[in-house]
Structure formats: structure tokens, C-alpha cells
Amino acid sequence: MTSPVLTAAETRAAEQALFDAGITPVDLMERAGAGAAEAIVARFPAQEVLVACGPGNNGGDGYVVARHLAERGWPVRVAALAEPATDQARAMRAQWAGPVEAMPAVVPPLVVDALFGIGARALDPALARWLDTVPAVIAIDQPSGIDTDTGAARGRAAAAALTVALGALKPVHAIMPGAGLCGPVAHVPIGLPLSERAMLARIAPPALRAPDATSNKYTRGKVVVVAGAMQGAAFLAAEAAQRSGAGYVELVGDDVPFGAPFALVRRAWDASVLEDKRIGAVVIGPGLDASDTSRVRLEAALAIACPVVLDAGALTQLASDKDALASRLRGDDREKVRLLTPHAGEFERLFGPVGGDPLAAVRAAAAKTGALVLLKGATSILAAPDGRALVGPIASPWLSTAGTGDVLAGVCGTMLAQAAWHGFDPLEAVGAAIWLHARAAELAGPALIADDLLWSLKRAVAKA
Numbered sequence: 103m104t105s106p107v108l109t110a111a112e113t114r115a116a117e118q119a120l121f122d123a124g125i126t127p128v129d130l131m132e133r134a135g136a137g138a139a140e141a142i143v144a145r146f147p148a149q150e151v152l153v154a155c156g157p158g159n160n161g162g163d164g165y166v167v168a169r170h171l172a173e174r175g176w177p178v179r180v181a182a183l184a185e186p187a188t189d190q191a192r193a194m195r196a197q198w199a200g201p202v203e204a205m206p207a208v209v210p211p212l213v214v215d216a217l218f219g220i221g222a223r224a225l226d227p228a229l230a231r232w233l234d235t236v237p238a239v240i241a242i243d244q245p246s247g248i249d250t251d252t253g254a255a256r257g258r259a260a261a262a263a264l265t266v267a268l269g270a271l272k273p274v275h276a277i278m279p280g281a282g283l284c285g286p287v288a289h290v291p292i293g294l295p296l297s298e299r300a301m302l303a304r305i306a307p308p309a310l311r312a313p314d315a316t317s318n319k320y321t322r323g324k325v326v327v328v329a330g331a332m333q334g335a336a337f338l339a340a341e342a343a344q345r346s347g348a349g350y351v352e353l354v355g356d357d358v359p360f361g362a363p364f365a366l367v368r369r370a371w372d373a374s375v376l377e378d379k380r381i382g383a384v385v386i387g388p389g390l391d392a393s394d395t396s397r398v399r400l401e402a403a404l405a406i407a408c409p410v411v412l413d414a415g416a417l418t419q420l421a422s423d424k425d426a427l428a429s430r431l432r433g434d435d436r437e438k439v440r441l442l443t444p445h446a447g448e449f450e451r452l453f454g455p456v457g458g459d460p461l462a463a464v465r466a467a468a469a470k471t472g473a474l475v476l477l478k479g480a481t482s483i484l485a486a487p488d489g490r491a492l493v494g495p496i497a498s499p500w501l502s503t504a505g506t507g508d509v510l511a512g513v514c515g516t517m518l519a520q521a522a523w524h525g526f527d528p529l530e531a532v533g534a535a536i537w538l539h540a541r542a543a544e545l546a547g548p549a550l551i552a553d554d555l556l557w558s559l560k561r562a563v564a565k566a
């Protein structure tokens with residue numbers, strides 16, 4: 103249910119494994135460039151194109167792409183930033199039969215960016231400006247100048263019309279802002295060994311198990327949502343838990359009003375509500391205020407053994423004594439599953455600014471707290487304390503509306519409660535929740551409100 107994402111160093115190690123097995127660098131570059139050309143002709147009609155080649159192996163790929171596009175009848179121009187500096191790039195330059203011009207001031211509407219790939223340093227400002235004048239860019243491996251391992255981008259750049267990821271997806275293809283600047287990403291396999299156990303993976307549609315003849319409401323997961331002062335948020339979380347497939351959802355709080363959905367069980371809070379051994383997960387935080395009453399409920403939730411989702415107000419409470427955060431979350435049992443779901447502001451209050459390397463920041467937060475940490479945003483990043491991490495799809499920007507995070511917290515509760523049933527570990531379970539939430543937003547379409555996600559979640563589950 104995930105696609106491995108490799109860092110630049112891991113990609114080089116995977117390439118080395120192929121070289122050790124007897125594949126030559128020239129063969130691999132031919133495979134990469136031919137695959138890239140194939141991906142281009144599958145998506146664009148033949149037209150004049152300028153292939154801009156850098157000095158390294160990314161430039162080498164460019165000469166291969168140019169040759170294959172020309173063989174298919176495309177009017178191809180090649181420009182070089184500098185002479186090739188590697189043996190394989192020189193070999194590919196030699197196989198390009200046409201002229202090679204200096205970087206032109208005026209460019210055709212379509213340019214293939216084969217300047218730099220995973221070996222890029224920060225771009226010279228003049229080159230960055232040149233790239234910014236190009237109407238449509240097809241990026242070979244990645245857009246030049248975006249940091250491969252963090253997805254951090256240079257100042258101004260429009261999204262590429264296509265990025266051809268060679269061999270493996272890299273963080274630049276998955277993490278914002280780089281992921282957004284890649285535009286559509288075509289993955290061209292070139293035979294790199296990709297471990298299923300990669301430390302970072304992009305979330306793919308989860309394989310959810312449907313209920314069967316042996317199922318009952320409790321085997322399908324009992325989720326308890328602890329309400330706070332703002333009950334609407336807790337209602338969203340609770341109904342989201344129901345709509346993502348939990349068998350039994352209970353909303354506990356003070357004077358919780360009665361009304362639709364009638365299948366939602368409401369109970370007055372008392373400490374014993376969390377003692378039911380059938381509880382599969384607890385969600386606390388949506389609508390939780392900073393009162394002493396909330397504090398007592400948070401302490402009670404942190405004491406129980408089953409997975410606990412800590413969102414919104416629960417994160418604010420934890421931030422007030424963040425020095426003790428790690429030990430409080432761990433308690434005396436490192437096996438307890440705790441999920442923190444901060445947006446960037448909540449993350450900053452708990453751990454300091456996210457900074458330019460969100461993946462590293464989330465991993466550090468998970469290692470520090472012993473909890474799963476999900477940093478929500480346009481591409482949500484989830485990390486486990488052992489360093490494994492998942493990144494979600496680029497989600498609909500229409501999600502930037504109040505209450506959508508409450509919905510996600512509820513879906514996380516259900517997936518954690520059902521983890522064993524689906525055969526997921528906790529990281530995969532939360533990954534499934536991220537995917538369902540993003541899919542529900544896609545199905546809900548423009549101008550969605552959080553309530554709309556409740557209905558589209560049902561359809562997202564059906565498609566998973």
C-alpha cells in the first residue's frame with residue numbers, strides 16, 4: 103500500500119547495486135533516457151523542444167532523451183550549460199548527432215530540464231531566472247535546483263508540466279513545496295532494487311478488509327471520542343470514525359445533545375467510560391478547551407493502554423508542559439500507541455518551527471516523544487519513533503477549511519482501532535487514514551465543508 107521513496111544517497115546506493123551486478127553506467131543511462139522519452143511522447147504531441155543539458159549525469163540523460171525524441175520525428179534542439187563531466191554523459195553526448203548550442207536567451211515553449219538532478223547545488227540566480235522564463239518544463243528526474251531530500255524549493259518557479267522520476271521516487275517528488283513544483287510525476291522504473299522496507303514511502307490506496315460473516319460491531323472497532331467545550335468538532339470526529347467503518351462509536355462529554363446521527367452513542371463523562379476493554383482507540387482533542395476538566399480527561403486518556411489520537415486542544419494542553427512531553431507520552435509502557443496530529447502551528451508550539459526539512463523535523467519529534475507524529479499540511483508527513491515515515495498524496499487545497507482536521511482525527515481513530523483486522527501496523531493504519539481523508543476530499547470536490555467529508559468518506563472506503 104506504499105511506494106518507496108529514496109533519498110539521493112539511497113538512490114546512488116541502489117544504482118551501485120546494479121553496477122555491481124554488471125550493468126554499465128552507459129546501459130543504465132540509456133535505459134533512463136529512453137524511458138524518459140517514452141514517458142514524454144506518451145503525454146505530449148510532437149513539437150519543437152529544447153533539451154537543456156547540464157554537466158553531470160542528469161545532462162547525460164538529456165542527450166539520450168534528445169536522441170530518442172529526434173528518432174520519433176520531434177524537432178529537437180540541444181543546448182549545453184557546460185561540457186559533460188562524466189564518462190557516461192560524454193558517451194551520450196557523442197551519440198547525439200545534431201548540433202549543441204550555448205544556452206539560448208530565447209527559448210521555445212517546451213524545454214526539457216536535464217540540467218541537474220540529484221547532484222544539484224543551489225542554482226546560480228541567472229540560471230534560475232532563465233528557467234523561470236520557460237513556459238512549460240519537462241523535468242528529467244526532478245526540476246533542477248529543488249533539494250532532492252527535503253523538497254525545499256528555490257524562490258520562484260512554476261510547476262513543471264511533467265517530471266519524469268528515474269528509478270525511484272525521491273522526497274522532492276512527494277514533499278511540498280517540491281512535490282507541487284514537479285507537476286504530474288511519471289515514475290520510470292530502470293531496475294533499481296526498491297526495498298519494501300524503505301524508511302520513507304508514499305501512501306498508496308490501502309487494501310481495506312471488508313466485514314464478513316464473523317464480524318460484529320465490536321470486532322469492527324469501538325472508538326471513543328472525548329468531547330470538550332466545542333462539541334461540533336467532537337461530533338465531526340465521531341461521525342468520521344463511524345463513516346470510515348468503525349462498528350461502535352461513543353461520544354462522551356457533558357450534556358452532549360441528542361440528534362442525528364442516531365447511531366452515535368452519547369454518554370456523560372465519568373472516569374469509568376475509558377475502562378471498557380472493548381475500546382479499540384480513543385480520540386481526544388477536537389473541541390477540547392484549556393480547562394482543568396479537559397486536563398483531567400486528557401490524563402485519563404493518556405493512562406489507558408489502547409491507541410490514543412491526540413489532536414487540537416489535547417496538543418495545546420501538552421504544549422503547556424512540553425518539557426515533560428516525552429515522558430508523559432511514553433508513560434511506563436513504550437508499547438502504547440500514541441498519535442499526535444499537529445498542523446504546522448501546533449507542531450511549532452510543541453517542538454519548535456518545522457523549518458526547511460519537515461521530514462527531519464517530524465522524525466525528530468517522533469523519536470523524542472515515542473509517539474507517531476503526523477504533521478498535517480498539503481502533503482501530510484507521518485513518522486514513527488523508529489524513523490520510518492510515510493508521506494500522503496498532495497491533498498485538495500479545499501481541505502483548508504475549519505473542521506477537516508477533526509474529521510481526520512476520527513478516521514485515524516477508526517483505522518487504529520481496526521489495525522489488527524486489516525493487518526496493518528499502527529504506522530500503516532494512520533497512513534490508510536491519511537489516504538481515505540485525501541480521497542474523501544477529492545470526492546467532495548470544490549467548496550467542500552468538513553461535514554461533506556463525512557459522506558464522501560463512505561465512498562472513499564468503498565474505493566480502497
Ligand SMILES: NC(=O)C1=CN([C@@H]2O[C@H](COP(=O)(O)OP(=O)(O)OC[C@H]3O[C@@H](n4cnc5c(N)ncnc54)[C@H](OP(=O)(O)O)[C@@H]3O)[C@@H](O)[C@H]2O)[C@@H](O)CC1
Pocket residue numbers: 117127128130131134135156157158159160161163187188190217218219220221222223224225226242243244268
Ligand atoms: N549514475 C548513473 O549512471 C545514472 C544517473 N542518472 C541521472 O544522474 C543524475 C545524477 O547525476 P549526477 O550525480 O552526475 O548529478 P547531477 O544532478 O547531474 O549534477 C552534478 C553535476 O552538476 C554540477 N552542478 C550541480 N549543481 C550545480 C549548480 N547549481 N550550478 C552549476 N553546476 C552544478 C556538478 O558540479 P560540481 O558540484 O561537481 O561542481 C556536477 O557536474 C540523476 O538525477 C539522474 O538524472 C540516471 O541516468 C540513471 C543512471
Ligand SMILES: Nc1ncnc2c1ncn2[C@@H]1O[C@H](COP(=O)(O)OP(=O)(O)O)[C@@H](O)[C@H]1O
Pocket residue numbers: 414445478479480481482496497498499500501502503504505506507508509510
Ligand atoms: N492547502 C491545503 N492543501 C491540502 N490539504 C490541506 C491544506 N490545508 C489544510 N489541509 C488539510 O486539512 C486538514 C486541516 O486540519 P486542521 O488544521 O487541524 O484544521 P481543523 O483544526 O480546523 O480541523 C489537515 O488534514 C490538512 O492536511
Ligand SMILES: [K+]
Pocket residue numbers: 160215216217218219241242243244245246
Ligand atoms: K533536471
